Amino acid sequence: MTANSSNARPSRTELGRSLISGGALSPDWVPAFTAVPRAAFLPGLMWPFDMGTARSIAVSRADDPAAWQTYAESDAPVVTQWDDGRHTGTEPGEVPTSSASMPGVVFRMLRDLDVRPGHRALEIGTGTGWNAALLAHRLGAENVVTVEVDGAVAESARTALERFGLPVRVVHGDGFRGHPEGAPYDRIIATCGLRSIPFAWVRQCRPGAVIVAPWGTHYSNADAVARLAVADDGGSASGMFTGPVEFMKLRAQRLPPVVHGEYVTGSVAEGDESSTTVTEAEFAGERFAPQRFALGLRVRDCCHVVAEKRDGARPVWFYGLTDRSWACVQFRDGNTARVWQSGPRRLWDEAEAAHHWWVGRGEPDHTRFGLTVTPEGRRAWLDDPADSWPV
Structure with missing residues (x-):
């Protein structure tokens, strides 16, 4: 399969229509959705989240190709690794540690990223490589760098991207430090939940660049997508949240179990x-x-x-x-x-x-809150960044 393949199955066409009608898939991302199927980046054995039973189930392409394809083309998250790779067997493991996110979430975050021709993008959290492939379809593989902390996951994504014809540079490393060797970037997107957005990312951006990342606190797993714009002087990044999400956490920022x-x-x-x-x-x-x-x-x-x-x-x-x-x-x-x-x-x-x-304060939803990141730390605010507090 190549990056020019566009033989969408009816179920995938229906998914596209659903994403468009729900506002997740914007017109500028439709060509990438059509050309880059999520199925091309999923493993033969995966654990989609079944919405009917509210649990992850094992689905094998070899044993049930029709079910595998149906889940691959659905708006559901798919776990691709358990327990940092220590898991074996077909039953779900203890803790999901790598996945392919819901297409609806993926395209909402890409919409927030607002990429333009000529932009250079850094992705934190490669996962299967599908998100990087979508970016590469828009920007060119040479303009996308993606960082993955898990060596086996990074190698699998690298292979999938090369096989698909979009040889994005996949870096095996800690995404918390970004990738200064490829800077400056016009866009940074994280596909893992954060408890601290590192100022290193801001330093690696051009003035006016956009950072899109799921962020929250250790209070709960209730995160929201932060869309931050880098100031002209590069001294801060600030912006509003665009809506609620729940992501696997950046490994360096996982909260140890409370005893x-x-x-x-x-x-x-x-x-x-x-x-x-x-x-x-x-x-x-x-x-x-x-x-x-x-x-x-x-x-x-x-x-x-x-x-x-x-x-x-x-x-x-x-x-x-x-x-x-x-x-x-x-x-x-x-x-x-x-x-x-x-x-x-x-x-x-x-x-x-x-x-x-x-x-x-009127029971504000996520979109009335904002976040500012500076070298000194993070400050949250409601409606007005001038009225902020440390988080």
């Missing part, structure tokens, strides 16, 4: 008890609810964990990341929620105050 027993050494009743009138629905919302993202911006150095609901009760835990402060709020259907807190920080009080702050 509950290191925080709560006895009974939860040993914490200071109180109550709250905030309800579970108000506080948590749906999976991509904006309050989860907003609270992460306001409650620093905190991880929260939502436990399973049993017998009408759902505990939500909060763990401090700089000390052993903890809090637990137990929401119960039809009753006032009980709260326990312990440690130097009153984490539930902070979370409740952040929730009231969000409500008091």
Whole structure:
């Protein structure tokens, strides 16, 4: 197969129509979508996320080519590696560590990137190589560099790109440092979740360049796509978020598992008890609810964990990341929620105050928030970058 192949199957045509009607696939990206099928970059054994069962399932091209093709041409994420490559067998592993993102997410982020002829682009997180191939179709393979931290994943993507006729330069390395040897860049895009956007990327950009990256806090996995413009003097990059996403994290920025027993050494009743009138629905919302993202911006150095609901009760835990402060709020259907807190920080009080702050400002969604990156760190803001706070 070459980069000029355009024999789209009916299901892929239907996917394209769906992406266009949903606003993900803009007209300037339609030729790349047609010419560069995701299927050309997926492995023979993959684990698509089945929307009906809400779980990853193993699909083999050798055993069921029709099912494999259907999933390859669907708007669903596909896991291509588990457990940093240590996983064996066909059943899903413990932690997904490389994937092909939903086409709808891919093309929304490419739309945000706003590439133009002559641009030079750096991608952080090669994965299967499909995203790099789409960029190369627009800009030329010589104008795209992609960095992948996993050696086996990098080699597989390099092979797929060369086989397809788009020999993008694939660098095996830590994307957090960017790729200064290929700078300056007009566009940088990350396909992994970030907790810190390195200023090294800003330094490697031309003035006016655009950086598109999924970003969030350790509070939760509720990320949003940041679209940052590099200042004319190169001293900062700033911009708004364009919408919610959830990505696998940059490996250097993964949060180590929180060990509950290191925080709560006895009974939860040993914490200071109180109550709250905030309800579970108000506080948590749906999976991509904006309050989860907003609270992460306001409650620093905190991880929260939502436990399973049993017998009408759902505990939500909060763990401090700089000390052993903890809090637990137990929401119960039809009753006032009980709260326990312990440690130097009153984490539930902070979370409740952040929730009231969000409500008091009109319950803003992701697109009203912004981010500024400077050599000194990161600052978030709501509507106006002049009114910002460190994150």
